[in-house]
Amino acid sequence: xxxxxxxxxxxxxxxxxxxxxxxxxxxxxxxxxxxxxxxxxxxxxxxxxxxxxxxxxxxxxxxxxxxxxxxxxxxxxxxxxxxxxxxxxxxxxxxxxxxxxxxxxxxxxxxxxxxxxxxxxxxxxxxxxxxxxxxxxxxxxxxxxxxxxxxxxxxxxxxxxxxxxxxxxxxxxxxxxxxxxxxxxxxxxxxxxxxxxxxxxxxxxxxxx
Numbered sequence: 678x679x680x681x682x683x684x685x686x687x688x689x690x691x692x693x694x695x696x697x698x699x700x701x702x703x704x705x706x707x708x709x710x711x712x713x714x715x716x717x718x719x720x721x722x723x724x725x726x727x728x729x730x731x732x733x734x735x736x737x738x739x740x741x742x743x744x745x746x747x748x749x750x751x752x753x754x755x756x757x758x759x760x761x762x763x764x765x766x767x768x769x770x771x772x773x774x775x776x777x778x779x780x781x782x783x784x785x786x787x788x789x790x791x792x793x794x795x796x797x798x799x800x801x802x803x804x805x806x807x808x809x810x811x812x813x814x815x816x817x818x819x820x821x822x823x824x825x826x827x828x829x830x831x832x833x834x835x836x837x838x839x840x841x842x843x844x845x846x847x848x849x850x851x852x853x854x855x856x857x858x859x860x861x862x863x864x865x866x867x868x869x870x871x872x873x874x875x876x877x878x879x880x881x882x883x884x885x886x
Contacts, residue, residue, distance in 0.1 A: 680808075680883035684876055687808050691816035692824070696843040700816075702787035703809050706759055707817035709766050710739055726856035729849055733822070736814055737871050743811040744879040752883075755807040760788035818872045821849040826865030 694700050714735040718728040747755060763784045770776075790806055825848030828835060835844035853864040 679881070679885060681876075681880040683805065683808055684812060684880040687805075687812040688815050688819075688876065691809065691812055692819050692842075694841055695816060695820050696839070697841050700813075701783035702760075702790075703813035704817070705783040706763055706787070706810050707813035709763060710736060710814065711817060711821075713766075714739075724856075725852050729852035730856070732849065733818065733868055733871060736818060737875060740811065740814045740872075741875045741879055743814070744875055744883070747807065747811070747883050752807065753803050756787070756791040756803055756810055759807070759810045760784065760791045764788065815872045815876060818868060820844065822853075822868040823850075823865045823872070826850045826861045830862050830865075 691700055691703060695704065711732065714732045715728070717735065718731040721728070721731070743755075746752065767784060787806075787810070791803070820842070824842075825835075825844050827833075828837070828844050829850070835846060837844075850861055850865060850868070853859075854861050856864070859867075
C-alpha cells in the first residue's frame with residue numbers, strides 16, 4: 678500500500694472514531710502537542726484569536742516535520758520515540774501540578790505496542806503505528822475546527838455521533854469567530870486547507886505497507 682493511501686485511511690478512521698477508547702493513545706499525543714503549542718503561543722501574549730491561529734500553524738508545521746522524519750532511516754523507531762515523549766510529558770506535567778506520577782493507560786498501551794513492534798521482524802505494524810500517532814494531528818485539527826465549525830453552522834448537537842465522535846463544547850474554532858472579520862465557516866475551510874496541504878504534498882514517498 679502506498680504511504681499516501683495509508684495516510685488518508687488513518688486520518689479518516691481516527692477522525693471518525695475520535696471519541697472511542699481505541700484512539701486514546703493517539704489522541705493523547707495530539708493533545709500533548711496542542712498543549713505545548715498553546716503554551717508557546719501564550720508566551721507571545723497577544724489576542725486569544727491570534728494564539729488560536731498560531732496553534733493551528735504550529736500543529737501543521739509539526740505534522741510536516743513528522744512527515745520529513747518518517748523518510749529517515751530511523752523511522753522504525755518513531756512510534757517508540759513518540760510514546761517515550763508522552764511519558765516524559767506526563768512526568769513533567771505531574772511534577773508541575775504535583776499530581777501522582779501514575780502513567781495513564783493510553784500511554785502504556787502505545788509504549789507497549791511500540792516496543793513489541795520493534796521486537797518482531799515484520800516492520801509493517803510499526804509503520805502503521807507510527808503513522809497512527811502522526812495522523813492524530815490532522816484528526817485533532819479536523820475535530821476541533823472543521824467538524825466543530827460544521828456542527829455549529831448546521832446547529833447540530835456535539836453529541837450527535839456519540840459515542841464514536843463527540844465535538845467539544847469549547848472547540849478551538851470558536852476562538853477564531855469573527856477574527857479578521859471572518860465567520861466560523863470561512864475559518865473552518867481555511868483550516869481544512871492548511872491541514873490537508875501536508876497530507877497532499879508530503880505524505881507520498883514514504884515507507885510502503
